[in-house]
Amino acid sequence: MSRGVVVVKTFVVNCGVLSKALWGGRFAQAATPLLATPHAPLIAPPSGRPFHTTESLKKNGKMRWEYLNNKMYRPTPIGETERPAFVAHVKKNLKYSPDKMWYIACLVRGLKIDDAINQLKFVSQKGAQFAIDTLEEARQMAIRDHYVEYPSNLWVSESFVGRGLVYRGYRRHARRRFGKVEYKHCHYFVTLEEGDPPQQYYTYQAKLTPEEMLQEYLKELRKRNVPFAI
Numbered sequence: 001m002s003r004g005v006v007v008v009k010t011f012v013v014n015c016g017v018l019s020k021a022l023w024g025g026r027f028a029q030a031a032t033p034l035l036a037t038p039h040a041p042l043i044a045p046p047s048g049r050p051f052h053t054t055e056s057l058k059k060n061g062k063m064r065w066e067y068l069n070n071k072m073y074r075p076t077p078i079g080e081t082e083r084p085a086f087v088a089h090v091k092k093n094l095k096y097s098p099d100k101m102w103y104i105a106c107l108v109r110g111l112k113i114d115d116a117i118n119q120l121k122f123v124s125q126k127g128a129q130f131a132i133d134t135l136e137e138a139r140q141m142a143i144r145d146h147y148v149e150y151p152s153n154l155w156v157s158e159s160f161v162g163r164g165l166v167y168r169g170y171r172r173h174a175r176r177r178f179g180k181v182e183y184k185h186c187h188y189f190v191t192l193e194e195g196d197p198p199q200q201y202y203t204y205q206a207k208l209t210p211e212e213m214l215q216e217y218l219k220e221l222r223k224r225n226v227p228f229a230i
Helices: 003-036 066-070 098-107 113-120 126-145 210-222
Strands: 086-094 154-172 178-194
Touching: 066 086, 086 126, 086 154, 098 113, 098 126, 098 154, 098 178, 113 126, 113 154, 126 154, 126 178
Parallel strands: none
Antiparallel strands: 086 178, 154 178
16 A cells, blocks of 8 residues: 555544544534433424514504504584494414405404304304404403493494414425425404494495486586597
């Protein structure tokens, strides 16, 4: 064996021993707490700042939507219609997809509180129970904090969904491939207002009466002009 081959072989062996001493000890120290509890459950959420798109979140965990209940209004002038009592409530970070919750939120808009709850009882989706709990809590808040006399004299004036926390993970597939998994949460916002609901909640879908159709027709006629006229 030549001298050059011996030098190279000695150098490789020394580098291997040195790297094993350095990196092996560092890996052993890092792996010690993990090996001590191999089956410890994941209690805390993953490290890092979670992703959400709800702009109404505050640093103290309270939303601007909830501060609407503390807003003070001036007395209604004499001769004007009195402002009806209302209560705003929100359920935060429900473990449910906002895309699925959107259909349930649209179902109860413009309904009386009792009719909305009865309709949701026939919906087999998990989000329906979240909506029922939110409506019941909002009704209790209206009675306790806003002095609403009749619990049944309330209707759902607003009902919509916001995107909450989204935790991202990975699912292992075959052939060393991975798929992305998203664990979505949502916020459910609701407003109850005292009184009777309007006959048509969506005004753009309301059918015009014959008199209103005539006025719209005359308005379109008056908009006509003669092009290139003096």
